[in-house]
Amino acid sequence: MALDSKIPHGEMDKKWNDYKGHVKLVNPANKRKLEVIVVGTGLAGASAAASLGELGYKVKAFCFQDSPRRAHSIAAQGGINAAKNYQNDGDSVFRLFYDTVKGGDYRAREANVHRLAEVSTAIIDQCVAQGVPFAREYGGLLSNRSFGGTQVQRTFYAAGQTGQQLLLGAYSALERQVALGNVKMYTRHEMLDVVKIDDKARGIIARDLTTGKTEKHFGHAVLLCTGGYGNVFYLSTNAMGSNVTAAWKAHKKGAFFGNPCFTQIHPTCIPVSGDHQSKLTLMSESLRNDGRIWVPKQKGDNRNPKDIKEEERDYYLERRYPAFGNLVPRDVASRAAKERCDEGYGVGTTKMAVYLDYKDAIIRYGKIEASKQGNDHANQDEIIALGKDVVKEKYGNLFEMYEKITGENPYETPMRIYPAVHYTMGGLWVDYELQTTVKGLYALGEANFSDHGANRLGASALMQGLADGYFVIPYTIGNYLADEIHTANISTDHPAFVDAEKAVTDRLQKLKQINGKQTVESFHKRLGKIMWDKCGMARNEQGLKQAIQEIQDLKKEFWSDVRVPGDIEEMNLELDKAGRVADFIELGELMCVDALNRNESCGGHFREESQTEDGEAKRDDENCNYVAAWENKAEMGWELHKEMLQFEIVKPTQRSYK
Amino acid sequence: MEHYHMNLTLKVWRQKNSNVKGALETYQVKNISSEMSFLEMFDVLNEQLIVEGKEPIAFDHDCREGICGMCSMYINGQAHGPWQKNTTCQLHMRAFKDGDEIVVEPWRSTAFPVVKDLVVNRSSFDRIIQAGGFISVNTGNAVDANAIPIDKKDADDAFMAAACIGCGACVATCKNGSAMLFVGAKVSQLALLPQGAPERESRVLNMVAQMDKEGFGNCTNTYACEAECPKGISVANIARLNSEFLKAGLSTEEN
Numbered sequence: 065m066a067l068d069s070k071i072p073h074g075e076m077d078k079k080w081n082d083y084k085g086h087v088k089l090v091n092p093a094n095k096r097k098l099e100v101i102v103v104g105t106g107l108a109g110a111s112a113a114a115s116l117g118e119l120g121y122k123v124k125a126f127c128f129q130d131s132p133r134r135a136h137s138i139a140a141q142g143g144i145n146a147a148k149n150y151q152n153d154g155d156s157v158f159r160l161f162y163d164t165v166k167g168g169d170y171r172a173r174e175a176n177v178h179r180l181a182e183v184s185t186a187i188i189d190q191c192v193a194q195g196v197p198f199a200r201e202y203g204g205l206l207s208n209r210s211f212g213g214t215q216v217q218r219t220f221y222a223a224g225q226t227g228q229q230l231l232l233g234a235y236s237a238l239e240r241q242v243a244l245g246n247v248k249m250y251t252r253h254e255m256l257d258v259v260k261i262d263d264k265a266r267g268i269i270a271r272d273l274t275t276g277k278t279e280k281h282f283g284h285a286v287l288l289c290t291g292g293y294g295n296v297f298y299l300s301t302n303a304m305g306s307n308v309t310a311a312w313k314a315h316k317k318g319a320f321f322g323n324p325c326f327t328q329i330h331p332t333c334i335p336v337s338g339d340h341q342s343k344l345t346l347m348s349e350s351l352r353n354d355g356r357i358w359v360p361k362q363k364g365d366n367r368n369p370k371d372i373k374e375e376e377r378d379y380y381l382e383r384r385y386p387a388f389g390n391l392v393p394r395d396v397a398s399r400a401a402k403e404r405c406d407e408g409y410g411v412g413t414t415k416m417a418v419y420l421d422y423k424d425a426i427i428r429y430g431k432i433e434a435s436k437q438g439n440d441h442a443n444q445d446e447i448i449a450l451g452k453d454v455v456k457e458k459y460g461n462l463f464e465m466y467e468k469i470t471g472e473n474p475y476e477t478p479m480r481i482y483p484a485v486h487y488t489m490g491g492l493w494v495d496y497e498l499q500t501t502v503k504g505l506y507a508l509g510e511a512n513f514s515d516h517g518a519n520r521l522g523a524s525a526l527m528q529g530l531a532d533g534y535f536v537i538p539y540t541i542g543n544y545l546a547d548e549i550h551t552a553n554i555s556t557d558h559p560a561f562v563d564a565e566k567a568v569t570d571r572l573q574k575l576k577q578i579n580g581k582q583t584v585e586s587f588h589k590r591l592g593k594i595m596w597d598k599c600g601m602a603r604n605e606q607g608l609k610q611a612i613q614e615i616q617d618l619k620k621e622f623w624s625d626v627r628v629p630g631d632i633e634e635m636n637l638e639l640d641k642a643g644r645v646a647d648f649i650e651l652g653e654l655m656c657v658d659a660l661n662r663n664e665s666c667g668g669h670f671r672e673e674s675q676t677e678d679g680e681a682k683r684d685d686e687n688c689n690y691v692a693a694w695e696n697k698a699e700m701g702w703e704l705h706k707e708m709l710q711f712e713i714v715k716p717t718q719r720s721y722k
Numbered sequence: 723m724e725h726y727h728m729n730l731t732l733k734v735w736r737q738k739n740s741n742v743k744g745a746l747e748t749y750q751v752k753n754i755s756s757e758m759s760f761l762e763m764f765d766v767l768n769e770q771l772i773v774e775g776k777e778p779i780a781f782d783h784d785c786r787e788g789i790c791g792m793c794s795m796y797i798n799g800q801a802h803g804p805w806q807k808n809t810t811c812q813l814h815m816r817a818f819k820d821g822d823e824i825v826v827e828p829w830r831s832t833a834f835p836v837v838k839d840l841v842v843n844r845s846s847f848d849r850i851i852q853a854g855g856f857i858s859v860n861t862g863n864a865v866d867a868n869a870i871p872i873d874k875k876d877a878d879d880a881f882m883a884a885a886c887i888g889c890g891a892c893v894a895t896c897k898n899g900s901a902m903l904f905v906g907a908k909v910s911q912l913a914l915l916p917q918g919a920p921e922r923e924s925r926v927l928n929m930v931a932q933m934d935k936e937g938f939g940n941c942t943n944t945y946a947c948e949a950e951c952p953k954g955i956s957v958a959n960i961a962r963l964n965s966e967f968l969k970a971g972l973s974t975e976e977n
Binding site: 189304 | 784858
């Protein structure tokens with residue numbers, strides 16, 4: 065099967081407008097007859113379900129949480145990018161497009177990224193109209209800040225809770241459509257399979273997580289907005305329930321998986337404290353705007369950071385990357401932290417941490433405040449007190465969170481941070497219309513692979529989720545559904561539905577009947593360790609080959625020795641988790657297969673065999689300038705299909721932030 | 723910060739489903755690190771129960787960073803436990819000491835029926851939002867985001883109200899099971915912003931009507947909700963809700 069990305073012809077900055085001008089439309093009377101299933105209610109899912117409901121389609125939306133408002137988009141802290149150029153600092157659609165392609169280390173599809181940059185401005189307008197309370201200046205206009213990997217201020221934010229405010233905006237739009245009867249909402253429901261009839265997605269099998277009963281749902285099209293799969297690493301910044309199951313079921317039903325090995329390791333997270341750790345917590349990248357990252361110049365220095373003098377500190381990001389300093393992109397910052405810790409310069413009890421220090425920022429802001437108040441002779445204590453107030457206003461909730469978790473006061477002592485798995489750039493392969501390789505099956509937001517290449521820039525995930533849901537899918541889905549107006553609703557008694565449901569219940573029975581000795585959690589932890597050690601921040605051929613073998617063995621052991629307590633037809637959180645971990649194990653193998661295949665370093669994918677003399681990632685544009693789209697061949701493994709990338713505008717160069 | 727380990731006695735509410743009665747069961751956990759979160763301590767207990775061939779305790783949780791609002795434990799008589807402005811998932815074991823007995827119950831409220839063990843049904847909150855917790859603006863209808871300047875103070879107050887995570891601690895902690903803080907927060911957010919003005923009256927009337935219909939109790943100004951709210955949502959929002967409700971009622975009568 066040849067991959068057709070369906071990129072419209074014409075000049076880059078005209079493609080989307082031309083597409084919209086020529087795309088097929090569905091008239092309002094026909095929209096009422098067409099049913100669309102939306103799985104997941106994060107930024108992508110909630111915005112898509114609401115927008116499609118507004119257009120008049122009959123929408124069924126599903127989420128596994130008890131309310132759509134809880135999807136993990138809610139945890140995004142820092143902000144959302146948009147090419148508004150409100151700051152008059154030289155931003156434009158082109159610059160946002162350029163930064164995103166470059167930030168993604170030239171492994172994203174240019175046309176998709178350009179569209180993303182184009183619609184970014186409308187997202188901010190839409191959110192403000194919904195009542196999203198973005199930060200504002202005293203004149204009443206919107207405030208912006210800068211984020212890693214860019215030199216302009218284009219990030220809109222709501223304190224450290226931007227994801228929450230954007231999601232609640234989309235959630236309110238969704239609930240409005242529920243009230244109007246345009247969307248039917250299924251909470252505490254999990255999708256366990258896609259139903260295909262005549263090669264088209266025609267519905268899903270879902271399980272009601274309260275009663276444990278399976279259900280069959282028909283749709284003329286199915287949208288997967290189910291987020292990323294970072295929890296394959298066990299420890300990540302994802303929510304405990306975030307999983308790959310819906311995407312994985314789609315993959316097994318014919319949807320290719322794109323660039324599965326592209327994982328973002330976020331540089332500023334609270335370090336692991338012990339074996340009990342169940343998840344990791346991010347400290348927003350916005351902290352790198354004002355905080356300075358350092359380690360002691362002396363190896364194994366156990367002194368209190370306060371006692372380490374200025375000249376004994378190595379501000380290694382400022383030293384290595386003077387142009388961007390602490391604001392280098394995430395992949396670069398993460399690797400630099402790992403390099404220092406691996407060399408023995410790490411801090412804290414585990415020595416797997418670096419300092420993020422606000423001392424200088426507090427003094428800098430304190431001096432500005434004192435000067436504003438006309439107090440030119442403020443003493444050091446007064447300056448520090450004033451500076452702390454400013455820092456509190458900007459980052460107070462993040463500092464509070466750090467203190468709750470660690471018991472340390474970051475106003476007094478530098479924070480300890482270390483990189484952690486955060487986001488997955490890989491996902492279901494989609495064409496320009498966000499359609500997977502299965503007709504009628506779409507993937508939006510983090511669940512698809514398309515816009516971030518090998519590394520996502522900060523504040524771009526929220527932008528992409530909402531772009532896909534509010535402004536892309538409402539147009540592109542019409543192009544498919546216009547030809548479906550004659551398809552009457554298919555009864556869920558159709559053999560395809562009955563068979564799919566039986567396969568789902570058989571698998572649940574099987575999981576339950578193994579009745580082995582080891583818990584689901586213990587398997588998940590072991591998988592996570594293999595992935596982190598061998599397919600984490602650095603990868604090499606030997607490690608990946610070992611990992612593949614270890615994961616295959618783990619899979620056998622799981623299916624012969626896992627213990628799932630309780631019954632199937634009741635609320636059974638262990639059974640829910642068992643199904644997800646079983647899918648993570650299979651995905652883990654594919655991620656290693658993909659990482660092994662990609663014999664270059666790019667973005668978050670660092671192959672040790674492919675680095676420059678000074679340890680930077682070395683791309684191989686001659687041989688690896690493609691999207692790896694993997695077709696599932698069941699017991700035979702996977703077949704690789706390549707989508708060659710064309711760069712018409714942003715010519716690939718070795719990325720430099722020096 | 724000094725770390726330590728502790729042994730604890732837990733009394734946890736167990737209830738098979740919404741149709742049967744529940745009861746407190748006693749469990750022992752050993753060697754719990756002060757660095758663990760409260761839910762990680764529950765993970766340890768659940769792993770222990772599974773290995774012993776027993777059913778683990780069902781509890782709601784997801785983000786484990788205090789923002790999704792899913793976790794909901796009533797710990798030693800306090801919603802989300804002993805720390806102020808904190809969710810259950812962010813409570814850490816350094817709040818306890820060796821030998822402590824900890825009683826853990828689900829949210830208790832008529833409008834939040836127990837689903838299983840510590841899991842309750844909070845869909846009444848979604849229905850209140852459906853009744854009016856939104857601004858009716860279809861995708862694509864918006865004007866430029868800077869076309870309407872908003873006083874920074876109003877924007878900040880709207881944000882403070884919008885910080886509600888919808889966990890339901892306010893209801894669980896209120897002796898009347900009132901949802902006034904939750905409803906007040908959303909009504910305030912949208913009333914403070916010019917974008918919310920056109921639906922200001924219908925919104926408050928419809929949301930309050932739905933709140934009453936769901937069986938939430940009345941507010942008698944004890945302020946327990948504010949004290950237990952993990953996001954510090956102010957009772958000033960309840961005052962604003964009352965004022966909005968009165969104004970809307972009067973204006974409706976005039977019509």
